[in-house]
Amino acid sequence: MKRAFLTGVTGQDGAYLSRFLLSKGYEVHGLVRRSASSDVMDARLKWLGIADKVVLHDGNLTDLSSLIRVLQEVKPTEIYNLAAQSFVKSSWHQPLLTGTVTALGAANMLEAIRIVCPSTRFYQASSSEMFGLAQEKMQSEQTPFYPRSPYAAAKLYAHWMTVNYRESFGLHSSSGILFNHESPLRGIEFVTRKITDGVARIKLGLLTKLALGNLDAKRDWGHAQDYVRAMWLMLQQDKPDDYVIATGRTVSVREFCRIAFAYVQLKMEDHVSVDERFLRPAEVDVLLGNPAKAKEKLNWVAETTLEELIGEMVEADLERVRRNKHL
Ligand code: NAP
Ligand code: F7E
Numbered sequence: 001m002k003r004a005f006l007t008g009v010t011g012q013d014g015a016y017l018s019r020f021l022l023s024k025g026y027e028v029h030g031l032v033r034r035s036a037s038s039d040v041m042d043a044r045l046k047w048l049g050i051a052d053k054v055v056l057h058d059g060n061l062t063d064l065s066s067l068i069r070v071l072q073e074v075k076p077t078e079i080y081n082l083a084a085q086s087f088v089k090s091s092w093h094q095p096l097l098t099g100t101v102t103a104l105g106a107a108n109m110l111e112a113i114r115i116v117c118p119s120t121r122f123y124q125a126s127s128s129e130m131f132g133l134a135q136e137k138m139q140s141e142q143t144p145f146y147p148r149s150p151y152a153a154a155k156l157y158a159h160w161m162t163v164n165y166r167e168s169f170g171l172h173s174s175s176g177i178l179f180n181h182e183s184p185l186r187g188i189e190f191v192t193r194k195i196t197d198g199v200a201r202i203k204l205g206l207l208t209k210l211a212l213g214n215l216d217a218k219r220d221w222g223h224a225q226d227y228v229r230a231m232w233l234m235l236q237q238d239k240p241d242d243y244v245i246a247t248g249r250t251v252s253v254r255e256f257c258r259i260a261f262a263y264v265q266l267k268m269e270d271h272v273s274v275d276e277r278f279l280r281p282a283e284v285d286v287l288l289g290n291p292a293k294a295k296e297k298l299n300w301v302a303e304t305t306l307e308e309l310i311g312e313m314v315e316a317d318l319e320r321v322r323r324n325k326h327l
Contacts, residue, residue, distance in 0.1 A: 003027045005074050009080030011097045011183045017228040018054050029055045029074045044185045045155050061105035063316045069114035078235050082111045088205040091151035099154045102293040106158030121235040122173040127155045128287050140290040148282045161234035174234040179246035179289040184316030195260050200317035202271055203264040213278025215254040218286040222247045223304035233298040246289020247302040263314045
C-alpha cells in the first residue's frame with residue numbers, strides 16, 4: 001500500500017492533497033504542531049469530510065528530532081513538504097521565524113529523509129514568489145529568480161536545497177514552483193478569500209466597505225484542487241525534476257474584485273477602498289506562469305477557470321456567513 005506523509009496537512013493544500021491521495025487508495029499521515037486551539041486545528045479536513053481518515057502525528061518542522069521520530073514510525077513511500085509560514089506580508093514582520101520554518105524547516109525534512117528513508121520520494125512546495133521582480137514576461141523553469149520578500153528568499157533556499165539533495169545524495173526530490181492557487185479553504189488573510197468573504201458580507205448586509213491594498217498587482221490564479229494533482233504527478237515520474245504549475249493567465253486584484261462583486265450583482269466601485277496598511281514594503285507587481293513543461297511531461301493542465309473559481313469561493317462564503325461559520 002502507498003503511504004504518504006504530509007507536512008502542512010491542516011492548511012489549504014494539505015486538506016485537498018489528503019482528499020486526493022485518499023481517493024487514490026493511499027494511507028495518509030500528517031504532521032501537526034501543538035496548538036492551544038486543537039479543537040479547530042483540523043477544520044479544513046473536517047470541511048472536506050476526511051478528518052477521521054487522516055492519521056495525525058505531533059511534531060514540528062523546526063524540530064528535526066520530531067521529524068526523524070515520525071518518519072521512523074510511518075515509513076512513508078512519499079513525502080509532501082507543504083508546511084511553511086506562507087503569508088508574504090507577515091514575513092516582513094517575522095523574518096527570522098519565516099526563515100526558520102520555511103527555509104530551515106525544508107532542510108530539516110531533507111536531512112530526516114537522508115538519515116531515515118533515503119529512497120522515499122519527496123515533494124517541496126516552492127513558489128512563484130521566487131520570481132519576484134520577474135526577469136521574463138512569462139516565467140518558466142529557466143527564468144532567473146529575484147525574490148522580493150523574506151518569504152520568497154526563504155522559499156528560494158528550500159528550493160535549492162531540494163535540488164542540491166537530489167544532486168548530492170541522489171534523493172528523489174522534486175520541486176513544484178506553484179503560482180497562486182486558491183479555493184474556499186484559502187486562509188482569510190490572502191486577498192482572494194478576503195475579497196470573496198467581503199463580497200458575501202456586503203451582499204448579506206453585514207458590511208458596506210472592503211479595504212484592500214495594491215489593486216494593480218497581477219497574479220496567475222488557479223484552483224488548489226487542480227494544483228495538488230500536479231504535486232502527486234511529479235512524484236509518479238521516474239526522475240525527480242522541477243516544474244512550473246500555473247494557468248498561463250494573469251489578472252489584477254482589481255479585476256478579481258470586479259468579477260467577484262459582479263457575481264452577486266454588485267459593483268466593486270461602490271464598496272472597495274484602498275488602505276495603505278495593506279501595502280507591502282516591496283511588491284511583486286505581476287506574475288504569469290508558463291506551464292508548458294508540466295503539460296508536456298506530466299500531462300497536467302489547469303482545469304478550473306478563474307470565473308469558476310471565484311463563483312465557487314463566493315458561494316462558499318455566502319453559505320458560511322449565512323451559517324455564521326468562522327472558517
Ligand atoms: P497554508 O494554508 O498557510 O498552510 C500552511 C501549513 O503549514 C499549515 O498546515 C500550518 O499549520 C503548517 N505549519 C506552519 N508552521 C509549521 C511548523 N513550524 N511546523 C509544522 N507545520 C507548520 O498554506 P497553503 O496555501 O496550503 O500552501 C502550502 C504550501 O505551498 C506552503 O509551503 C506555501 O508556502 C506553498 N505555496 C502556496 C501557494 C498558494 O498559492 N497557496 C503557492 C506556492 C507555494 P497550522 O494549521 O498549525 O498553522
Ligand atoms: O497577495 C495584493 C498583494 O497575500 C496577492 C501565498 O500563497 O501566493 C501567495 O502569496 C496580491 C499581492 O498572496 C491586499 O499586495 C492587495 O500583490 O493573496 P496574497 P501572495 O502574496 O501572492 C504565493 C504564490 C505564495 O507562495 C504565498 O505563500 O494581492 N493585495 N490588497 C492584497 N493582499 C492581501 N493579502 N490583502 C489585501 O488586502
